[in-house]
Amino acid sequence: MTDKVINKKDWAGVLKGIRNFYRVFVPAREGDFHNFRALEDETMPNFDFFNTRLSPKSVVYPQSERMFECLNDPENPEKGILKEAAKDYTPQAVIGIRPCDAQAFQIVKRNFDNPEYRDPWWVKRFESTVLVGLGCNSPCPTCFCTSVGGGPFQEECLDAILYDLGDRYLVKGLTEKGKEFSSKLQGGAPADEKAGKEAKALVSAASEKIKAKVPIDKLGGKAVTALFNAPFWDEVAFSCINCGTCTFLCPTCWCFDIQDEVCGKQVDRIRNWDTCMSPLFTLEGSGHNPRDKKFQRVRQRFMHKLKYYPDKFKNGIQCSGCGRCVRYCPVNIDIRTVAGLMNEYKEK
Amino acid sequence: MNEWQPKITTFLCNWCSYGAADLAGVSRFQYPPYFRIIRVPCSARISPKFILAALRHGADGVWISGCHPGDCHYLEGNYYARRKFAMLKGLLEHIGIEPGRLNFSWISSAEATKFAETAKIVADEIKALGPAKHFIKKRAEVA
Amino acid sequence: MMAEYTEKIRETAKRLLKDGKVDIFIGYRKGSVPMMNEPVSVSDPEKTGLLHWDSNCGLNLCNYLTKRTDRIGILANGCISRNIVTHIIENQIKREQLYIVGVPCTGMIDPKMIRRAVKFKEIHAVEEKDGRFIVKGDGFEETFEKNEFLQKNCATCLHRNPVIYDELIGEKVPEQEGIEPFRDVKKIEAMESDDKWGFFTRMISSCIRCYACRNACPLCYCATCFVDEAQPQWLGKSSDPTDTMTFHILRAFHCAGRCTDCGACERACPMGINLRQFTKKLNKDALELFSWEAGLKEDQRPPMDVYKTDDNNDFIR
Numbered sequence: 058m059t060d061k062v063i064n065k066k067d068w069a070g071v072l073k074g075i076r077n078f079y080r081v082f083v084p085a086r087e088g089d090f091h092n093f094r095a096l097e098d099e100t101m102p103n104f105d106f107f108n109t110r111l112s113p114k115s116v117v118y119p120q121s122e123r124m125f126e127c128l129n130d131p132e133n134p135e136k137g138i139l140k141e142a143a144k145d146y147t148p149q150a151v152i153g154i155r156p157c158d159a160q161a162f163q164i165v166k167r168n169f170d171n172p173e174y175r176d177p178w179w180v181k182r183f184e185s186t187v188l189v190g191l192g193c194n195s196p197c198p199t200c201f202c203t204s205v206g207g208g209p210f211q212e213e214c215l216d217a218i219l220y221d222l223g224d225r226y227l228v229k230g231l232t233e234k235g236k237e238f239s240s241k242l243q244g245g246a247p248a249d250e251k252a253g254k255e256a257k258a259l260v261s262a263a264s265e266k267i268k269a270k271v272p273i274d275k276l277g278g279k280a281v282t283a284l285f286n287a288p289f290w291d292e293v294a295f296s297c298i299n300c301g302t303c304t305f306l307c308p309t310c311w312c313f314d315i316q317d318e319v320c321g322k323q324v325d326r327i328r329n330w331d332t333c334m335s336p337l338f339t340l341e342g343s344g345h346n347p348r349d350k351k352f353q354r355v356r357q358r359f360m361h362k363l364k365y366y367p368d369k370f371k372n373g374i375q376c377s378g379c380g381r382c383v384r385y386c387p388v389n390i391d392i393r394t395v396a397g398l399m400n401e402y403k404e405k
Numbered sequence: 406m407n408e409w410q411p412k413i414t415t416f417l418c419n420w421c422s423y424g425a426a427d428l429a430g431v432s433r434f435q436y437p438p439y440f441r442i443i444r445v446p447c448s449a450r451i452s453p454k455f456i457l458a459a460l461r462h463g464a465d466g467v468w469i470s471g472c473h474p475g476d477c478h479y480l481e482g483n484y485y486a487r488r489k490f491a492m493l494k495g496l497l498e499h500i501g502i503e504p505g506r507l508n509f510s511w512i513s514s515a516e517a518t519k520f521a522e523t524a525k526i527v528a529d530e531i532k533a534l535g536p537a538k539h540f541i542k543k544r545a546e547v548a
Numbered sequence: 549m550m551a552e553y554t555e556k557i558r559e560t561a562k563r564l565l566k567d568g569k570v571d572i573f574i575g576y577r578k579g580s581v582p583m584m585n586e587p588v589s590v591s592d593p594e595k596t597g598l599l600h601w602d603s604n605c606g607l608n609l610c611n612y613l614t615k616r617t618d619r620i621g622i623l624a625n626g627c628i629s630r631n632i633v634t635h636i637i638e639n640q641i642k643r644e645q646l647y648i649v650g651v652p653c654t655g656m657i658d659p660k661m662i663r664r665a666v667k668f669k670e671i672h673a674v675e676e677k678d679g680r681f682i683v684k685g686d687g688f689e690e691t692f693e694k695n696e697f698l699q700k701n702c703a704t705c706l707h708r709n710p711v712i713y714d715e716l717i718g719e720k721v722p723e724q725e726g727i728e729p730f731r732d733v734k735k736i737e738a739m740e741s742d743d744k745w746g747f748f749t750r751m752i753s754s755c756i757r758c759y760a761c762r763n764a765c766p767l768c769y770c771a772t773c774f775v776d777e778a779q780p781q782w783l784g785k786s787s788d789p790t791d792t793m794t795f796h797i798l799r800a801f802h803c804a805g806r807c808t809d810c811g812a813c814e815r816a817c818p819m820g821i822n823l824r825q826f827t828k829k830l831n832k833d834a835l836e837l838f839s840w841e842a843g844l845k846e847d848q849r850p851p852m853d854v855y856k857t858d859d860n861n862d863f864i865r
Contacts, residue, residue, distance in 0.1 A: 087754060089660055089820050107670060110819065111756070119548035120756065121786035195686065197670050199581060296587040298611065300760035302818045318784050320544045327547055329786045337776055387760050387816035388607055389579040389586040453801050454774065454782050457794055474857065484855035487864065492804045492833055494863055499736060499829040500797060501745025510865035523865050539745050545788040
């Protein structure tokens with residue numbers, strides 16, 4: 058039985074201890090918000106947050122990653138031979154991830170790890186990562202995880218889960234990986250019944266707090282061409298400024314662009330997050346750009362998330378309801394509103 | 406020779422300053438060898454992109470020289486350039502590039518002496534500042 | 549005052565569309581989250597009820613004018629109107645296409661400051677009334693004076709009234725006095741070079757290269773941004789700190805002598821970076837060196853586009 062209760066005043070020490078077994082990522086304060094950071098000696102973990110500004114997807118899928126490297130040195134016999142860049146796949150633990158962000162990894166996994174395609178970097182890093190979730194005692198008004206098959210304490214996509222019981226944490230190992238993690242935590246006491254009861258109360262209180270209901274039930278039944286040619290896209294897209302905020306903050310967005318960078322005699326093939334909002338996203342070598350108009354790009358994003366993905370993978374939409382795009386879109390384009398427009402759309 | 410030698414990317418306008426450099430060479434005037442010269446048609450051709458590119462490539466200093474105001478071969482180029490350089494110098498020094506790394510001069514094609522002297526002054530200033538510390542593009546700091 | 553404009557704006561837009569004076573009207577609609585409004589375009593006179601104005605209209609509507617060919621009615625407060633002037637000067641829109649509904653503005657509030665003030669408790673609703681803000685959240689309600697929570701650029705704004713308009717929505721407001729608009733720039737100017745570098749490096753360390761700042765800025769309308777130029781490529785696309793610094797320096801410089809300090813860049817940035825520290829220095833230099841403030845007169849060329857034979861020559865050997 059690996060479930061434990063750890064007092065919050067011992068938490069910092071426990072985190073320090075677990076660093077002996079994993080590369081630990083914890084939420085830390087950065088100015089006005091939180092982001093996941095590797096726990097170093099001087100890092101101050103801070104679990105007093107609703108959710109991090111950037112999703113923890115960068116722990117498995119960094120914004121910029123060296124894929125291959127080669128030398129450009131005419132003296133070197135290995136010149137021009139592309140080699141896979143050395144990576145460090147030591148086990149890592151993301152402690153404090155919210156269930157929505159954990160669900161997002163499963164959503165991405167369907168695309169990055171299937172019989173047809175497998176992204177070796179993403180998969181290796183994901184497999185070396187243990188996700189220790191922190192259930193949401195206080196979901197935000199912009200959260201809608203329950204509308205997309207998730208929940209503030211959903212255990213399905215996590216390896217272990219923490220319940221914040223006020224003065225202590227209840228740690229529950231869920232998967233093999235998670236139980237192993239829990240067993241390696243030094244300190245704390247075996248979980249007692251009282252903790253279990255408090256945890257249950259938190260779960261029901263949290264689920265009631267989520268007011269946003271985003272309708273997506275009828276999307277599957279609609280024809281792709283009908284939604285594609287719907288008249289509301291111009292209106293939805295007007296305010297969009299085609300930045301990358303929604304795509305970069307989104308835990309389920311996965312597109313990237315590859316570029317070679319030459320620095321002296323060193324060549325690096327780097328992949329960077331890319332955004333379908335950028336006009337250059339679909340610019341072809343010929344000069345043709347199938348999505349050179351703004352409304353085409355905005356439509357693409359919502360169609361991809363709400364129609365193409367569920368049609369292809371038949372396992373829910375490409376959204377975990379974290380609400381970041383809703384909160385941080387500079388022009389307040391709201392996926393909840395757009396989903397409603399798409400869901401209720403009737404072709405004339 | 407283990408002593409550090411600065412690399413100073415130098416932009417010279419074809420009609421005046423490059424002519425001065427040429428004349429300085431022909432006249433065998435001595436000046437430090439640290440200058441990597443790029444000939445441009447006019448000082449107005451200098452885009453801030455070039456200056457930033459020079460710094461990113463590890464230049465310890467940048468020196469831009471053109472015709473005297475009023476004597477530009479293209480009549481007005483250096484007037485526009487002067488405003489551009491004033492604003493750019495202000496911005497780059499504001500973000501922390503040391504004053505003295507960015508140098509500007511007006512040197513006419515007859516002023517070979519001025520060229521050699523300015524070269525010495527610029528070289529001394531940049532030597533005193535030491536190797537460039539900031540803004541050098543190295544191998545991408547990525548995962 | 550700001551909240552009362554909404555009715556007038558709706559009436560004006562309806563009238564303009566009904567009379568066929570404009571093809572579309574660009575304004576704001578109320579956002580779906582607190583302290584946000586969404587830029588919107590209305591072409592149906594019956595839908596002008598959508599339009600809304602309050603102290604959260606921080607995005608610059610001039611962004612949506614670039615290269616349009618129809619007749620446009622547009623709301624414009626001080627900064628938007630100055631950007632419209634700049635747009636006209638730079639041939640991005642023709643004056644004849646525009647019907648400018650001037651909105652005297654008392655400033656926008658800064659959502660970041662309000663969130664700090666309530667110690668980051670979750671805000672559910674923000675109500676504006678008589679120059680005060682009532683902020684409601686989970687188990688709390690606090691009231692703030694608008695004047696103490698103005699967006700940074702609004703706090704130092706010297707052009708609250710529109711500088712160009714076809715009709716005004718309300719009476720002009722008194723311009724602020726005794727403002728020191730460049731106090732923060734002077735503070736940095738007084739630092740040593742290494743400290744300056746440290747300041748700016750730390751400031752942009754959280755940049756994720758989303759380009760929200762560039763895209764929210766009405767001045768950034770290039771068909772191909774320098775970021776996307778190849779052969780030569782001026783900077784890398786990764787999150788490398790040197791490339792990121794290059795981006796911010798060059799982007800700011802492209803706004804040299806054109807920036808109206810509308811604050812849209814800072815407002816759009818999802819990482820809360822104080823981007824105006826780049827452009828404010830350029831605005832200060834433009835004012836001191838060339839006596840220039842952007843976007844005030846349609847017939848004045850911007851400083852990088854003109855010269856004087858006696859321009860400052862001190863820095864040139």
